[in-house]
Amino acid sequence: MGEVHGLDFIDDRTLVIANRDGLVAIFALPSGEPAGRQCDIVPIREITGGLFCKLKTPGSVAARHESRGRVSLLVCNNYRDRVTRHVVDRWGYRAWKNQALLKRGLSIPDGIALSHDGQWIAVSSHGTNDVKLYNMSARLGPDTEPAGILQNANYPHGLRFTGDDRQILVADAGSPLLHVYDRDAGWSGSRTPSRSVAVLDDETFGRGRASVEEGGPKGLDIDRSNSVVAVTCEVQTLAFFSLTSITGRPPKFEPS
Template identity: 75%
Template sequence: MGEIHGLDFVDDRTLAIANRDGLVALFALPREEPAGQSREIAAIRRVKGRRSSKLNSPGSIAVRLESHGRVTLLVCNNYTHLVTRHVVNRWLGYRATSNQPLLKRGLDIPDGIALSHDGQWIAVSSHGTKDVKIYRMSASLGPDSEPAGVLRNAGYPHGVRFTADDRHILVADAGSRMVHVYAGSGDWTGNRAPTRSIAVLDEETFLRGRASPEEGGPKGLDIDRSNNVVAVTCEEQTLAFFALASLINPQVPAFGHDLTRP
């Protein structure tokens, strides 16, 4: 591991970690309970890509499980403005069997990526264009593919996640205090503006990290597998939890817990 940025679980014991210094590393976690322990483990495989899909400044990563032991890794290469697809095979010790460029058109610093739960959509936050591009998953998808939909007014979007029913998308805005919520029917074609924008940082915390107009706000974002809890992180707020219902439903109070405070 080097300049660690994004990660995703292959399964409960295997992690894929994107390092901005140039590669993706796969780790098998020890089977012992981790509480109270410090362990040093080596990567079981490093993925570098090849030729036009060679990894360069990989940031965020999304994992998709395929058939016959195959695992697809979708990787945002931040500063080449490209999402690459790498297929590794767990039966072969996660050796890469395919590397290809996947998405490029319209992307300017892809900072976050997420897959819908029905497998039909890929959402990629595009920092430079201040929006999130939505692509329909298909066999013909490639670097010249136009996005099927666009989430507008996202500020400087970073982390992005679909809710379990694929009817909402949450986007962390690194340039403000907000997480933006977009609503849909499960079909994400067309352009959308946020239906809600919720402050997940207090003003003091936000201003401490405000080194530029693009910084200070939330970056990392995830939803737990129960679809009840949203985790948000940035440099000035290590980890905070919010009830998902409080973000997508204005009638529910927004209770949060910040792990940087007692």
Template identity: 70%
Template structure:
């Protein structure tokens, strides 16, 4: 088990983390000053004010305060992503996708009830159903694409909203379906060329090449194998590694590549991020107990992971990626 980062936080912050209950996704804001955690079971959002700085022995993490947010537009929050530093899209697995403006004040231990500025439900045949993880992709002329995993209809839908029109939805489409069985996590490569989707039922991560012809009948161009029960998934900043949280084990799996993710590949390394006692407390089934939410901070130096039994932990990214060899790993099959 690799050593975590002993982050600095007040007793009040630690109490808020202990009380959040079952978590799902988490996400750093674009300016790297906030970390939002989906409080699935208690139907609330925990927003932390955070600093990540370079230290003499690696990255230092300090949490300065928190804000606990509730809303009639928040249900079983599964997925979330920032549109900008103060605007957040969340996926309620028992409802719809909602877009929120975060309160302007700094997180300082308060609880607030807020309202969505827009609710997104889609239209048939791409009406939202059990929305989970979300990825935000900026488009031109004030438009933003929300790529949404519909967990139990085994489908990723795309909903284009326009910020100049108060985030009104201007188009909906079925984006990805072939090969997916309970899509449980989603990430976009930094070069814009790839979409990675965790497929819980097939126990792998499907990779789709971004193109104008991409659609529900498109075959995945690549597959990350032996991922256990994959949930959170993220590309490193150089797109040469993909990290996958395995909810069915104590591991984060690390896949190495050269930015071209075609073909099938096994993990280059699997890194333990949960101690056995914590893991076993959450082991209600073979699919549970391990890390769920995973994100890499915007400085590309720290990964954050979350699950119900360990609401938040940080690890140096270098210690995880450093366990792999550079380049493409042996055994990668090209198509």
């Protein structure tokens, strides 16, 4: 692993990691509790892509469970300005299908998230300063137009749907803010943030301000209980916030 960028859990013991200067690697985590341990492990599979769909500068990845025990790995190829899809089985994780999935409107896709109802893909587009939303109920391909656009994020990076899919949180690498977008009647069309919350103080943000594109939050996730937001960037390794403090409303999702 070199320039590790994005990751996702395929299940509680299997992790997929996107490596900007290499490939996408799948790891089986060692058994037992992780706290207080240091382990060297090797990937159980590396995904390279297909003949006409080679992985190049993979940055972020999302795992989507399909029928018959298969998993789709949706990968942002950062400097190829596209998202590719790699379908693997759960018995060895060998890729049997590789395809270019999304490209229209993307410029340096830095983050990707899937809605919990399986209907939407959100992709942050660094070069166009927005987030593109694609409707998965339609057939997707490189020429598919985004159905929705989230605006007014300087340099969007990590992003996540809340557990009820009513809101999307977006980390803005070019400011100290997390932006909150509301679904309203649906995710189609353009919208601006309903709320923006500082997750870095001015001093911390300034220390990481090497350029107008840097200094702010990048990594972002919401825990399984839909109550805690985790944020990370170069100068702030990991910070936790209540989801309510970010969205301004209590979560409506109840975990199963």
